Amino acid sequence: MDLNLKEIEDISKTLYIRALKLLPDDVKTGFDRLLRDETNDTGKAILGTMIQNVAVAERTRNLLCQDTGIPIYNVMIGRDVSFDGAALKEAIRRGCERATHDHPLRSSVVHPVTRFNEHTSCGLRVPIINFDFDEREETVDIEMIPKGSGSESGSYLKMFTPADGIKAAKGFIIDRIIESGGRVCPPTIVGVGLGGTSDLCMHLAKIAATRAIGSISADPEGAIIESQLSKAVNELGIGPQGLGGRATAFEVHVEIAATHITLVPVAVNIQCHSARRARAVITPGGIAFGV
Amino acid sequence: MTHHILTTPVSEDQIRALGVADTVTLEQTLFGLRDATLIAMFDKDRRTKLDLRGHAVIHTAPNVRKVEVSQEAPAGYEPICIGTTTSMRMERFTRALMLREGVRVIIGKGGMGEASLSAFKEIGGVYLAIVGGAAALQTTWIEAIEAVDFDDLNPESLWHFRISGFGPLLVGMDSHGGSLFTQVQNDVRSRRDDVLAALGAED
Numbered sequence: 424m425d426l427n428l429k430e431i432e433d434i435s436k437t438l439y440i441r442a443l444k445l446l447p448d449d450v451k452t453g454f455d456r457l458l459r460d461e462t463n464d465t466g467k468a469i470l471g472t473m474i475q476n477v478a479v480a481e482r483t484r485n486l487l488c489q490d491t492g493i494p495i496y497n498v499m500i501g502r503d504v505s506f507d508g509a510a511l512k513e514a515i516r517r518g519c520e521r522a523t524h525d526h527p528l529r530s531s532v533v534h535p536v537t538r539f540n541e542h543t544s545c546g547l548r549v550p551i552i553n554f555d556f557d558e559r560e561e562t563v564d565i566e567m568i569p570k571g572s573g574s575e576s577g578s579y580l581k582m583f584t585p586a587d588g589i590k591a592a593k594g595f596i597i598d599r600i601i602e603s604g605g606r607v608c609p610p611t612i613v614g615v616g617l618g619g620t621s622d623l624c625m626h627l628a629k630i631a632a633t634r635a636i637g638s639i640s641a642d643p644e645g646a647i648i649e650s651q652l653s654k655a656v657n658e659l660g661i662g663p664q665g666l667g668g669r670a671t672a673f674e675v676h677v678e679i680a681a682t683h684i685t686l687v688p689v690a691v692n693i694q695c696h697s698a699r700r701a702r703a704v705i706t707p708g709g710i711a712f713g714v
Numbered sequence: 715m716t717h718h719i720l721t722t723p724v725s726e727d728q729i730r731a732l733g734v735a736d737t738v739t740l741e742q743t744l745f746g747l748r749d750a751t752l753i754a755m756f757d758k759d760r761r762t763k764l765d766l767r768g769h770a771v772i773h774t775a776p777n778v779r780k781v782e783v784s785q786e787a788p789a790g791y792e793p794i795c796i797g798t799t800t801s802m803r804m805e806r807f808t809r810a811l812m813l814r815e816g817v818r819v820i821i822g823k824g825g826m827g828e829a830s831l832s833a834f835k836e837i838g839g840v841y842l843a844i845v846g847g848a849a850a851l852q853t854t855w856i857e858a859i860e861a862v863d864f865d866d867l868n869p870e871s872l873w874h875f876r877i878s879g880f881g882p883l884l885v886g887m888d889s890h891g892g893s894l895f896t897q898v899q900n901d902v903r904s905r906r907d908d909v910l911a912a913l914g915a916e917d
Contacts, residue, residue: 465735465884465894472845480850489777489797489849527794529777529869538750540868573800573824573846593915601902605895606800606824608846655909660901664845665824666884667898697847 424561424707426506428514431565434703434710435518438567439494439544440526442701443486446477447714449636450673450698457610457670460657466668470610473663473696488697491528492569494519494550495633499566501559512552515565519543519550531572563705568633570694577607577693580625582686592617592689593652596675599691600656605665608695611672612636613656616690617645619680628692631676633700635714642679649677663696673698717882722819723768726838729818732885734892738842739881743860743874744821746774748799750870752807756814762863762872767816772844773799773823775869778859789874791859796875797849800824801841809833825886825895834889841887843894855880 454477458470480487496515500506523530523544530542532549544550557564579599583591596615614632616624631640640646652675662668673696682688704711720728721741732738745766747755754760776796783790801822808830811817818839820826823846834840844852861874887893910916 469845472848472851476845476848476851479854483850483854485850485853486777486795487850488847489774489795490799490847491777527777527779529775529795531775542868571847576800590915593913594910594917597906597910597913597915601906604824604899604902606802608800608823651913655913658905658909658912660898660905662898664843665898666843666886666894667901695847 424504428510431514432518435515436522438701439522442567442569442699453636453673461668461670463668465666466662469663490571491531492571494544495568496552497566498554499564500556501562503561561707566702568700574607574693574695577603579691582688607693610670610696612694613672613675614692615677617679618682623680624688624690627678628690631678632692632694634676636673640677645677645679649675722770729838729840730889732840732888734885734888734894736885737882744877745771746873747771748773748775748870750867751872756810764863768818770819771817772821773801789859789862793856795849796853796856798823798844801826812837812839831887835891838889842883843886844883
């Protein structure tokens with residue numbers, strides 16, 4: 424399959440706008456579950472407002488949240504796909520710019536020193552484009568994540584030692600969730616990276632934070648820890664928006680990588696309740712949009 | 715827990731009558747600002763042409779569309795999606811915003827800190843919690859963008875919105891030293907050790 428780059432540009436534009444407007448079904452179902460389990464009246468009212476907002480966004484075809492985020496494109500390329508890599512990156516970037524200009528969207532991206540905003544949602548090394556490869560024949564899978572800043576500010580890394588152990592990592596995760604409180608727009612998906620190098624660990628936390636609700640860590644030890652932590656965080660009492668209640672997080676997700684004999688790296692990256700993502704799968708048969 | 719309907723601008727007495735856990739719906743006028751706006755106003759001493767005395771400000775940077783100036787769009791901007799952002803980043807500006815500009819109501823998400831709470835108490839102010847990430851709904855409470863100042867800071871300009879039925883909002887911090895956020899944080903701290911023990915992760 425030869426990739427049509429004009430098509431990739433259009434898809435990249437469409438994905439940004441779709442992600443901002445349509446909340447995935449697993450998140451909607453997650454809200455219903457949290458509302459059923461909520462015991463705090465303020466918490467119930469806030470969850471009710473969030474659910475109402477999703478319906479209003481769909482009815483008015485509007486953005487769910489004002490924060491258009493930092494755009495991230497995760498591109499998974501299967502077997503027997505031909506393309507010009509540099510041109511593919513350019514096509515994704517142009518799609519992101521066109522979404523911002525044509526809709527229009529607030530460009531939330533600035534240079535970190537000058538604070539200059541190009542009003543394209545793009546800048547130096549942004550959009551973030553991650554490439555990876557898998558076994559699927561003639562398939563390209565593009566996932567778009569608009570990562571909001573309220574929850575991105577809930578990002579933490581600590582390199583523990585084997586003597587500290589996983590116990591210290593668990594304590595660190597709970598303390599960082601407490602420290603983040605209502606600022607990260609709970610109920611959240613708490614993404615945890617365990618292992619790797621510092622940069623891989625942080626990237627794992629992002630993968631974990633943006634995974635679908637209901638998905639389970641592929642590593643058996645990761646699956647056990649995420650199940651324990653998912654239960655624990657909703658006993659903290661932080662609640663929706665940090666105003667009290669059970670619904671602090673939809674889930675805690677854990678992603679694992681091998682690490683050095685001297686290290687227990689742990690990273691936390693949080694996804695707010697507007698857990699937006701959109702996906703397009705391109706095959707010789709056509710383009711399928713989904714989550 | 716009382717529901718109040720307040721038409722802005724408001725008086726100090728109206729603000730002093732509010733207590734934490736009360737709810738408020740605002741009518742008429744609301745201003746929008748955030749990080750870059752406040753840095754310009756107070757770190758770079760830029761003065762606004764807009765009169766904020768007795769008014770409410772929301773921590774926001776909206777999605778807008780540039781349009782021809784008309785009766786519906788007096789500032790040449792049409793609202794697309796307007797919500798809120800994390801207030802804590804704006805903590806060091808609360809007192810100056812109240813003293814110099816006369817602001818009485820701050821709206822945002824996540825709550826604010828001790829410096830804001832003492833400013834609310836001394837000067838007569840209140841923090842209203844709005845649900846973060848519910849901007850599609852909140853946009854339906856905004857009728858028009860009446861005016862804009864510091865247009866060069868777009869989207870972090872100083873926005874003057876015309877509103878209708880903006881709420882209900884929750885009084886999260888009042889002018890008597892009360893803060894729902896502090897109450898919840900104290901409760902969370904008291905639960906922490908049990909949660910860690912259940913995980914086998916005691917200090």
